[in-house]
Amino acid sequence: MSAAEEIVAEGQAVEAVPKRAMTLGTGTSLLVLAVLLLVPLVVKNFIIFQLTMLLIYGVAVLALNILTGGSGQFSLGQSAFYAIGAYTSAILMETFNVNYALTLPVAGIVCFAVGFLFGLPALRLSGVYLALATFALATAMPQLLKLGYFEPWTGGVQGLVVDKPDAPFGLPISQDMWLYYFTLVITIAIYVASINLLRSRSGRAFMAIRDNEIAASSMGVNVALYKTLAFGVSAGITGVAGALGAIAVQFVAPDSYTITLAIALFLGMVVGGVGWLPGSFVGSAFIIFVPNMAESVSKGLSGAVFGVLLFLVIFLIPHGARQLAIVGQQLAGRLRR
Amino acid sequence: MELFTNQVLAGISTGAIYACMALAVVMIYQAIDHLNFAQGEMAMFSTFISWQLMQWGVPYWVSFIVTLAFSFVAGIAIERVLFKPLAKAPILTNVAGFIALYSIVNSCAGLIWDFTIKQYPTPFGSSPFLGSQLISTHQAGMIGVTLLMLLFLFVFFRYTRIGLAMRAAASVPESARLVGVNTSWMIALGWGMAAAIGSVAGMMIAPVVFLEPNMMLGVLIYGFAAAVLGGLTSPLGAVVGGFLVGIFENLVGTYIPGVGNELKLPIALALIVTVLVVKPAGLFGRPIVKRV
Numbered sequence: 001m002s003a004a005e006e007i008v009a010e011g012q013a014v015e016a017v018p019k020r021a022m023t024l025g026t027g028t029s030l031l032v033l034a035v036l037l038l039v040p041l042v043v044k045n046f047i048i049f050q051l052t053m054l055l056i057y058g059v060a061v062l063a064l065n066i067l068t069g070g071s072g073q074f075s076l077g078q079s080a081f082y083a084i085g086a087y088t089s090a091i092l093m094e095t096f097n098v099n100y101a102l103t104l105p106v107a108g109i110v111c112f113a114v115g116f117l118f119g120l121p122a123l124r125l126s127g128v129y130l131a132l133a134t135f136a137l138a139t140a141m142p143q144l145l146k147l148g149y150f151e152p153w154t155g156g157v158q159g160l161v162v163d164k165p166d167a168p169f170g171l172p173i174s175q176d177m178w179l180y181y182f183t184l185v186i187t188i189a190i191y192v193a194s195i196n197l198l199r200s201r202s203g204r205a206f207m208a209i210r211d212n213e214i215a216a217s218s219m220g221v222n223v224a225l226y227k228t229l230a231f232g233v234s235a236g237i238t239g240v241a242g243a244l245g246a247i248a249v250q251f252v253a254p255d256s257y258t259i260t261l262a263i264a265l266f267l268g269m270v271v272g273g274v275g276w277l278p279g280s281f282v283g284s285a286f287i288i289f290v291p292n293m294a295e296s297v298s299k300g301l302s303g304a305v306f307g308v309l310l311f312l313v314i315f316l317i318p319h320g321a322r323q324l325a326i327v328g329q330q331l332a333g334r335l336r337r
Numbered sequence: 338m339e340l341f342t343n344q345v346l347a348g349i350s351t352g353a354i355y356a357c358m359a360l361a362v363v364m365i366y367q368a369i370d371h372l373n374f375a376q377g378e379m380a381m382f383s384t385f386i387s388w389q390l391m392q393w394g395v396p397y398w399v400s401f402i403v404t405l406a407f408s409f410v411a412g413i414a415i416e417r418v419l420f421k422p423l424a425k426a427p428i429l430t431n432v433a434g435f436i437a438l439y440s441i442v443n444s445c446a447g448l449i450w451d452f453t454i455k456q457y458p459t460p461f462g463s464s465p466f467l468g469s470q471l472i473s474t475h476q477a478g479m480i481g482v483t484l485l486m487l488l489f490l491f492v493f494f495r496y497t498r499i500g501l502a503m504r505a506a507a508s509v510p511e512s513a514r515l516v517g518v519n520t521s522w523m524i525a526l527g528w529g530m531a532a533a534i535g536s537v538a539g540m541m542i543a544p545v546v547f548l549e550p551n552m553m554l555g556v557l558i559y560g561f562a563a564a565v566l567g568g569l570t571s572p573l574g575a576v577v578g579g580f581l582v583g584i585f586e587n588l589v590g591t592y593i594p595g596v597g598n599e600l601k602l603p604i605a606l607a608l609i610v611t612v613l614v615v616k617p618a619g620l621f622g623r624p625i626v627k628r629v
Contacts, residue, residue: 136562
């Protein structure tokens, strides 16, 4: 009755999503894009700021989605990469006076490197163990950021204040609106790039690993390389999101990047639908607006509301927003007939 | 040399905390093959219950027993209502479930008892133990309780019918069902026992770290580290791992300059990653061999 004799039937970490089902159709995409372009013209500055945050968290959730929905690996530690991106950007801007736009690629590269390196030990872990290691990473990150050694750059517990950029070329729009469009351009670039990545050779390798690691390796997929690559890409994109977040919030501090943020991003992915890229933004809207509503009812309630809703999603719509989108599509089709 | 022995002693007493938590972690891992990320929060909630009972004037040991019973029943209830339907779901769904539970319990404790730090009594007193300055009677009591729980678990799994049934259900569910073991209820029982052990851990830890909704986060990470070091399949390993982690933490803090209390969690992280990479089965665990 040794463990070796058991037949391992489950082994699946994530339910597979067909490649075609990962994105929206062209028509819908253009419609969403038009809405995103026009909305800031008619709403107040605070709402523009919230929309900017929606896009930023959306990018971070998208990054997690590439890792989990694409390659089938977990991470409860995305807040750590988000923090590293935010700090990279803030330090470059404040200490070295680098232009804010130029800090984004640097943040991306730094996080890619860190993610790739963390991916190396993570290679040997799967499922719960990986979740555990990344969980520990997320809880450890605020303490690392508060460390005395780094204080000249990180500002220790106090954190750093970042200036908000003005619109360039004397454009007659507010700072918030400029930042929104700036974020939107980068978000679209990352979104398109992610779709292309998942449709490329590398993306197919990710999905092969997700669906069956052993079969993938026997087909000649370099499992170690692609797993760490997925980790690196995901961390890099999260880092860019973190850098954007630092610019938008104008402040970085260790306690903004706790395990709560990692849980929120994870939640955003589950709510949006694992493996469905547009769902990332639905999930991000969820994690931004639901806590606000819950806190307005009672302080400290948001955690409970998050948890209850997460259970509801798991039990009622396990595929998240993707499932709702499919149902909506079917209804629309029936109405047309 | 005296510094070294003193630090080892101090390490053993903090290690008892981690050993308690690691026992609960291993208990649930044995039953369901998952790490319960909400374990720490469940323990914290139980501790709050006992605190509330004591506030109402219930004596310590009565509230201890009541809390134990409550945690046992609550653990079973959580399994029956929330996690039994997820048994066949992908790992991701289960992890999401644990995260949801974590967030609900943490938030509810904050709502009911708010986030201020509370004193928690100890039944053992806090005078020096046998004249030693390093180890208090509470810490000695905590070590004693940990070892007692370990002994209880050992006897339970080794010599009782139901313990045998639980082991069977965990290692070969199909065959266990064929010989008439109700595997589904064995899992629920595992949840209940893990919750009860967790509540003991919480009540032992609370006098040291003080009672508040976030008290368990650091302890849980160290409990995970201890469980991983000892091997996730072995209760004895969990306890030994707990003590080792406690000693390790103290020695690193003493001998490596610049590593103080502020680096507690990164040390645990490094430890977890190192053990998982170098020896994934831990010190006492059995390696998992998969058939392709």
